[in-house]
Each structure stands twice: as C-alpha cells, then as structure tokens.
Amino acid sequence: MEIKVCGMRDWENALELIREIQPDWMGLIFYPKSPRFVPDEAAGQLAQLEVRKVGVFVNEELDEILRKVGLFRLSAIQLHGKEAVETVRELKKKTDAEIWKVISVKSEIDWEAFREYLPLVDKFLFDTATVEHGGSGRKFDWKALEGYPFDKGFLLSGGLDAESTDELLALAERIPQFQGVDLNSKFEDEPGLKNIKILKIFKEKLDHS
Ligand SMILES: O=C(O)c1ccccc1NCC(=O)[C@H](O)[C@H](O)COP(=O)(O)O
Secondary structure (H helix, E strand, C coil), X not given: CEEEECCCCCHHHHHHHHHHHCCCEEEEECCCCCCCECCHHHHHXXXXXXXXXXXEECCCCHHHHHHHHHHHCCCEEEECCCCCXXXXXXXXXXXXXXXEEEEEECCCCCXXXXXXXXXXXXXXXXXXXXXXXXXXXXXXXXXXXXXXXXXXXXXXXXXXXXXXXXXXXXXXXXXXXXXXXXXCHHHEEECCEECHHHHHHHHHHHHHC
C-alpha cells in the first residue's frame, strides 16, 4: 500500500521522514489558510528532497499552480477544492505532473459527478468534507466507498491514525482500487511537524499484518 505523508514543511523533519519511513509521496500544502502552509522561501530546501512531492491546492489559479510545480519540483498536483472539470482539462494541457482530484465526503457520494474527471486525473483522493477543506483529523464513514464504481486507483485520507491499520487492510481486501493512505494531523506533534516514531509504528503494522 502506498503511503503519502502530508503537511510537511520543516527541513529536518522531512529528512528524518525520508530516512526512516521512505514514503511514496510527501505532501506540501499551498493553501494559504492552512496552518501547514509552505511559503516560497522554503523551496530552496524542500525542492531538493529525494521523494516524490505532491502539492495540495484549494481552488488556486492555474498559473500559480504551475509556478509551484516548477519552484518545488512537484511530481503531482492535488486539487483539494471545487475545481471544475474544465479547469482540470486546462491544467492537464499545461503540465506533465500527475493530477489528483479530491472527493470530499459528507455522506453518500454522487459518483456520476466525478465520471467526467476520469480521463483527466491519475488518482482520486477521498477526504472528510469540512469547512477548512482538509487536515480535520476526522474520518468519514468508509461505507460510502463500498460502491466505488471506477477502475481508477484512489488514496484514502481523513483522520487516519496508528490504530487504523487493521480496518485499512480489510478495506483494501474488498476494494482493489484502494491504492494507499494519506497521513496527516494524527501523526503530528504540532501542525506541520510529524512524529516519526508514530509513523514508523503505523508503517510496521501495515507491513506486518
Ligand atoms: O492539512 C491541511 O491543513 C489542509 C488544509 C486545506 C486543504 C488540505 C489540507 N490537507 C490535505 C491533505 O491531503 C490531508 O492529508 C487530508 O486532509 C487528511 O488530513 P487529516 O484528516 O488530518 O488526516
């Protein structure tokens, strides 16, 4: 199962994460209202990290997204707002980076609303719907995923913690398109600073269950 660790911004913490966990993806948040927001000044260090980086954007201008892709050497773009299909189509014409569309879940999911995104995106990512958009530390009811109708792979996020591994592995058995997890606030000592020991426990439980 793939692991994305989101909301990184501290250089030493990021180096330790890569050394100890080797995540498949590291998430950098470019939503100015987030307590995990990464400023341009951090690019000099973070762009050099030897890990695939995904930039998280909420209803951002395309030019600004593309600027960050270059500045931070992003491998993927996570669209975490209400980005319309036409916006995603325009973005896809302008970048080789992967594009991920977030599906924010309140209760039931209107799958047909996402069908048009299929040819344009590399993954979906499910998260709990909240006014802050992300990083809520809250799970949604994963029963909503049981009817997932597409072949496209997806990541799951929203309040995942070190105790979630058994349930996650059971879900992956039932839904093969479930490719990986996105870990954030439940693994933090403070916003933007991850507790590597707890992440290690999570990874070991996932690998040895
Ligand atoms: O984490 C944030 O501060 C954030 C703010 C606004 C949009 C997205 C944000 N995070 C993006 C992610 O992909 C998180 O990992 C995801 O929301 C899950 O977070 P958590 O519920 O804390 O596990």
